[in-house]
Amino acid sequence: MKLDLNERSDDRPEWLKDITLNVDELWQYPVREPLEQTIAKELSQCCAANFSAANIFCSNGGDESIYILMRLIKETARVILPLPAFSQYTQGLESWALDGRTIAANEDLSINLDAVIDAISEQPGSVVILTSPNNPTGELVTLNALKQVLDAAAANQSWVFFDEAYIEFSEQKSAIELIEEYDNLVVLRTLSKAFGLAGIRFGYLAANAQLIELFKQRAMPFNIPAPSLQIAKEAMSQRAQQDVKRFVTRIQQNRAELFQWFKQRNLQPFPSHSNFLLIPMPLLQADLLTQVLKRKGIAVRRFNDDELKSCVRITIPFYLTPLIDALEDVFDPQLLCFDMDGVLIDTSSSYDEAIAATVKKFSGKAVERATILAKRRQGGFNNDWVLSQSLIAEAQGNAVALEPVIDYFQSVYLGSETNPGCIANETAILNQDAAQAINTLNVRTAIVTGRPRYEAKLGSELLQKTLKVWQPSAIVSTDDVTDCKPSPEGILGLKQAFNANRSWMFGDTPDDMQAARRSNSIAIGIGQQNQQQLRAAGADLVIDNINQIIDLITATESNERLG
Known part of the structure; x- marks a missing residue:
C-alpha cells in the first residue's frame, strides 16, 4: 500500500474503466x-465568474507549472517562501539559486x-x-488570510502563487473565486490527488490573462500528451466529479478516525485538511x-529536515482497516519478550568470563572477549556451553x-560455597525508569532466554532485587522448550x-531476531556494534540498549497547540 506520496493508491476511479482512448489522434501533436x-x-459556472481560455494554463502535472514558476522568479522577481513547504519549492529555491528568503x-x-x-x-x-x-502539515490557509497576503502583495508590486493540490479534501472553497478580485493571484490545481490521476x-493554473501568459510563453511546446488530455477532459465530466466527491467524503471520514486513533495513544497529529496526517513521535x-510498515508492504x-525528522506522514487510505491492523503491531503490543543476557543483564564479567576460563582450561589458550562476541554474532550460539565447545575446537x-x-x-x-563464581559479577542493564515505563504499558512481559531454568531464575531474582517495580509474566528457559532460539517455539x-x-x-x-521473525513478532536488536548481523537476521530496529525502550513505548508529550 503506497501511503508515502499522497496518491489515490487503493481506490481507483470507477469511471476510468469505461474510457476508450481515441488512437486516431495520436499521429498528430497534441x-x-x-x-x-x-x-x-x-x-x-462553479465560481460565478467569467473565465476564458486565456485565464487557464494546462501543464504537465503541477511540476511543470512549478518549474516555470522557478524560472519566472529567476528572471523577473524574488521569492518569499514560508516553511514548512513542499519539497519541490524548497529544492527549487536551492537548485535555481533564487534571490529571496524563506520564512x-x-x-x-x-x-x-x-512574518x-x-x-x-x-x-x-x-x-x-x-x-x-x-504539505507536509495539512494546515489550511483561510481565504481571509490569503486576502491579507494578496493586499500586502498588491501594495508592494508582488504576486502570490497559491498551490491548491489538496483543496478537495478541505471544506474550504477554492481561491479561484478570488481571481477576478485579485489580479496578482495564480492558483495551481492538479488531478493527481483527489482525482487519482497522478499517472x-x-x-492547470488559473489567473488573470497577463500572468497566465507568462507561463504559456515558457512552457514546452505540446507539453501534454494526447492521452492525458483525453482523460483530463473526461475528469471534468459530471460522473467523474461525483466519484471525486464520494472518494473525498470517505477520506475525510478516515482522516478523522485515524486522527482520533493516534490521539487515543497520546500522539498528537497535526490537524489536517488534506489527504494525509503528519504525526510527530520519538525518533x-x-x-x-517506518520499518515495520515497510515490511508489511x-x-x-x-x-530529512531537522524539524520534521521525527515525524511520519501517512496518506489516508480509502480502506483504513489494513493500515490500522499494521499500526496496532507497533502501538498496541500485547506481549513483550526479552532475552536476558546482554539485554536485561550485563554478563560481560560472568558468562563471557566463564567462556574464556573454559576455553583456557581445555585448550590451554586464551581467548579474547572480541572473539567471543564475534562468535556469538554469527548466530547458532545462543547456548554458551555450545559456544565454548566450538571455541575450544577452533583453538586446539x-x-x-x-x-x-x-x-x-x-x-x-x-x-x-567458598568461591562465589562469575555470576556474582552480574548487574542489571534495565534501569528503574525503563522498568516503570514497561509497567505503565500494562501488557504481558516475558523473558525468553538461552539459560537453563535455575540460572534464569537467578537472573530474574537479580532483576527483582535491583528494580522492584517489574516482574515478568513468564520465563521461558532452555529447559522449557524442545528447540531453543532461533526456533520460535x-x-x-x-x-x-x-x-x-x-x-x-x-x-x-541473530538467533533472537530469527526467533522473533519466525514467530511473527517485531524484532528489536540490542547493540549498535552488532547492527549489520542483527539487521541481516531480520531486526526491524537496532537500539543501543534496552533502556531506550522508553522511546518506543512512550508517546510524545501533548502538544499545547491542540490543548
Missing part, C-alpha cells in the same frame, strides 16, 4: 487549448503569515508561494514504525565432548498462553 476552454467554462515556521510548524506580510513590505517585487492545505501528469518510534513518508584443532565442558563452565560460573508458546497476537522480541543475537 493541442491543449480546447481543454483550457473547457476548464474555463467549468470554473466560470521560518511558528513553533507548532504553522505558517507564520505575519510573510512583513517580508512582502521589506522585499517588494516578490513572488509569495503558499500551499493550502499545506497522466496533468495540472526511534518513527524509525520502528506499506510505504510512508519520512523527512579437534572437537571435545560437551559434557565436561558444561561441568567446568558451571563450576566457574556458579562457583561454590518459546515465543509462540507465550503468544498462545496469553492469547497475544501482537508481540515484540528484544535480543542481542
Whole structure:
C-alpha cells in the first residue's frame, strides 16, 4: 500500500474503466487549448465568474507549472517562501539559486503569515508561494488570510502563487473565486490527488490573462500528451466529479478516525485538511514504525529536515482497516519478550568470563572477549556451553565432548560455597525508569532466554532485587522448550498462553531476531556494534540498549497547540 506520496493508491476511479482512448489522434501533436476552454467554462459556472481560455494554463502535472514558476522568479522577481513547504519549492529555491528568503515556521510548524506580510513590505517585487492545505502539515490557509497576503502583495508590486493540490479534501472553497478580485493571484490545481490521476501528469493554473501568459510563453511546446488530455477532459465530466466527491467524503471520514486513533495513544497529529496526517513521535518510534510498515508492504513518508525528522506522514487510505491492523503491531503490543543476557543483564564479567576460563582450561589458550562476541554474532550460539565447545575446537584443532565442558563452565560460573563464581559479577542493564515505563504499558512481559531454568531464575531474582517495580509474566528457559532460539517455539508458546497476537522480541543475537521473525513478532536488536548481523537476521530496529525502550513505548508529550 503506497501511503508515502499522497496518491489515490487503493481506490481507483470507477469511471476510468469505461474510457476508450481515441488512437486516431495520436499521429498528430497534441493541442491543449480546447481543454483550457473547457476548464474555463467549468470554473466560470462553479465560481460565478467569467473565465476564458486565456485565464487557464494546462501543464504537465503541477511540476511543470512549478518549474516555470522557478524560472519566472529567476528572471523577473524574488521569492518569499514560508516553511514548512513542499519539497519541490524548497529544492527549487536551492537548485535555481533564487534571490529571496524563506520564512521560518511558528513553533507548532504553522505558517507564520505575519512574518510573510512583513517580508512582502521589506522585499517588494516578490513572488509569495503558499500551499493550502499545506504539505507536509495539512494546515489550511483561510481565504481571509490569503486576502491579507494578496493586499500586502498588491501594495508592494508582488504576486502570490497559491498551490491548491489538496483543496478537495478541505471544506474550504477554492481561491479561484478570488481571481477576478485579485489580479496578482495564480492558483495551481492538479488531478493527481483527489482525482487519482497522478499517472497522466496533468495540472492547470488559473489567473488573470497577463500572468497566465507568462507561463504559456515558457512552457514546452505540446507539453501534454494526447492521452492525458483525453482523460483530463473526461475528469471534468459530471460522473467523474461525483466519484471525486464520494472518494473525498470517505477520506475525510478516515482522516478523522485515524486522527482520533493516534490521539487515543497520546500522539498528537497535526490537524489536517488534506489527504494525509503528519504525526510527530520519538525518533526511534518513527524509525520502528517506518520499518515495520515497510515490511508489511506499506510505504510512508519520512523527512530529512531537522524539524520534521521525527515525524511520519501517512496518506489516508480509502480502506483504513489494513493500515490500522499494521499500526496496532507497533502501538498496541500485547506481549513483550526479552532475552536476558546482554539485554536485561550485563554478563560481560560472568558468562563471557566463564567462556574464556573454559576455553583456557581445555585448550590451554586464551581467548579474547572480541572473539567471543564475534562468535556469538554469527548466530547458532545462543547456548554458551555450545559456544565454548566450538571455541575450544577452533583453538586446539579437534572437537571435545560437551559434557565436561558444561561441568567446568558451571563450576566457574556458579562457583561454590567458598568461591562465589562469575555470576556474582552480574548487574542489571534495565534501569528503574525503563522498568516503570514497561509497567505503565500494562501488557504481558516475558523473558525468553538461552539459560537453563535455575540460572534464569537467578537472573530474574537479580532483576527483582535491583528494580522492584517489574516482574515478568513468564520465563521461558532452555529447559522449557524442545528447540531453543532461533526456533520460535518459546515465543509462540507465550503468544498462545496469553492469547497475544501482537508481540515484540528484544535480543542481542541473530538467533533472537530469527526467533522473533519466525514467530511473527517485531524484532528489536540490542547493540549498535552488532547492527549489520542483527539487521541481516531480520531486526526491524537496532537500539543501543534496552533502556531506550522508553522511546518506543512512550508517546510524545501533548502538544499545547491542540490543548
